[in-house]
Amino acid sequence: MSKCLFLILLVSVSLSNFVRAEADFRVSGFGTIGVVTTDSKDFGYRADFSKTGGVFENDIDFAEGSNLGVQFDIIASEEIDFVVQAVYRDQKELNLDTTINLAFVRYAPNPNWSFRIGRTAYDLFLLTEYRDIGYAYSWAHVPSEIYGVIPHRYLDGVDVTFNKPIGDITFAAKLFYGENEFPLTAYGSSSAGLFRLDDTIGLALDFHSMDWEVAINRTRLKFDSQVAEPLIEALVQMDALVPNFSAIWPNSMAFATDIDLDNRNGIYTSVSGQYRFDSVTVISELSKISSESLGVPGVESGYLSGIYHYNAHNFFTSLAFSDSEEFKLEGINLAALEQVPFGLEAYEGAELLLNYFTINQKTFSLGWRWDFDPNMSFKLQLDHTRIDKGGSTFWQPPAKDYTTLKRTGHVNALFANVSFLY
Template identity: 35%
Template sequence: MFRLMCALLLLPSFMSFSAERISLSGFGNFGIVYSNSDIYRFRSDISRDNDNFEDSLDLNAISSLGIQADISLHDDFDFVTQFIYRGQKKITLDNTLSLGFLRYKPAPNWELRAGRTQLDLYLLTEYRDIGFAYPWAKVPTEVYGLLPYRSLDGADFTYFLSNSGLDYRFKIFAGESSSTIALDDENVELAIDDVLGISFELSQFDWTFSLKHTQVRTQNNISTMADIVAGLQLIPDVIWPDKATFIDDFSLVNKKAHFSSVGLKYDFGNITLLSEFARLRSRSSVVSAVKSGYVSATYNFDKGQFFYTFAKAKSDPSKFNDAVNIQRFLPNQVEEIILAVNESFRVFSPNQQTHSLGVRYDFKDNIAIKLQVDQSNIDAQGGALWSYQGMNTLAPKESFTTLFFSVSFTF
């Protein structure tokens, strides 16, 4: 497979290097999630299906285990590979290989990587899966949950510069990626290519500012949408003159999408402020414009941290404006297809806000215990970030509490 070729090409070289040239490390998270909602179930992002509706305790949603190997090939070359288990029901090389890239770094101020790298969308891209690296029991879902893509199969170039006490980091990257999207009754694949992105970070000792922008092209309709398009094409043009335009806007095939984010981390005294704001937009009407963000304050004391976070995701889903007129002529034939269209408009359309309170205690230098309580308020039809059994167009408004307990560690 082309997407994995660069990452896997050097795997046999493991056996040919001495132990001094290989560095192994790992990380993990054992987590328990409890919710008092009978309607919605937590998931870390929309690629994760959660069928745990009969038991309020979930031991899988935020649990993970990762291992990383850094192999020195030459003074200027190294190879990095990382595997992460995040509760995948079916374990494959493709869905566990998080990193697998060759890095060329001939000078301290620039590097080139090729293979499977992180898709650099967020301030916390480099360690979003390493729970020990941040205070919360999980990253804010409102920002991190809507896009299922974590890795990029391609290449990136990073330039570093230090000047007048400021550290600059500029990156450009390109490639392709693929991920599943968990719907109510099936997991479907959505591939993206022509990925082109830039990332800029500016930092000093006590603060970091990031600005990132990525554009992609969605390759395919998810399977349910392909069936919907086929059904829409059967409606006579005389009844629906705007059919071709609607179908073209509705389809995900060859549609550009853009994701932008801005982030800030600032330390002063015992307080750490962390905030990110993001925007997703697409030329497909299925992917509505989504604005999301969070603001988090952490008080650091001795071996512990107290934190509060407010997060929000807001979208304006598309509507099937011609539905009433079409149903007037074909009331029985199109009812199901119209329901399916409106259901598709809700897949990428979250509307919710969350208040979080929590505490972290570093039991050892490499072990942290965390307890977090979320109060989530979801608008009617706005639970796209959650698992929900039934049609999203019928999903009710609800406020509920979710409790997270986790033990994060590194080794």
């Protein structure tokens, strides 16, 4: 039995003891039918790091910008409710575990406290609760520089939330703990492997009023991944079997230790907020990723967006960025390493691993949203992205010959979609 099935069974059994005969059962849903096209033959657009495809020049793609979701809510009593949400987003493996976004039971003994157990939204972002619900925001897609880097949607665990009105301001603090796994695609790979996060503990603080909101997040987690093990084993073997290997690849053993991801800690920190004027909304998020491993270097990202509201129309612009340090292997004797069996393969694998999260880019966006129906909206958005300092790993390459790939450049991407609620 999958973990998700076990969680659903657990919360269902817990709920059954409290359900009233007149329990309120509700069904709702959401979806987006979207198309994406770009003008680049070198950089293939993808919605986030879980996607294996890429949208290149002359492609017209519906998979990257489309999804369909359904949500079931059971109001069992004044204190207890049960939520299940399933989303189809072109998953490579389609099963119950990959489609269930939410599956939790919530106990709220009073207006100030709430406790949840099960599968909950992974509370890292300002738009955490509705990042897949296109109708809930003005843009045609959430900013990739923040939301594309971490594809993980949910957390299997528990959380507790405290709410307290303070004058005209409402303060909320959420403490959460759990684990999760989500597909993560290697640069240029046609398959996605599960990337697991254990012992995730975070604190999310939120202050909001009628006109503004400020949120602060600090999350600590432990990587459960053996992605670097083949490279580490290769370096250990070369050091043991190749004479004077330390002269060919200085500090290779220290390097092998530093790139290991397994059981290493990572930290996510973010500050975000929005302010609503009479006809304009300003939204911004800033985040930083850091870890104890060279395999996940520091990444700083953010965006600032302004949205002008006019009747049923929203006109928006945004500037987003993501910045990380490109890691270069230095001091290695490549001529000598070429004579070592699999030596160059190890070198290329090391560069690929070290720069997997090297995401250096800036995106300027212009767009329009039209709410032509109370439950439907049409969106059109043009992105211009400048990729520099080797930061092209978010984009899929056209081939797997990494030595000839372009690392810098410009991409224009056009997004058009219809989002709806039902």
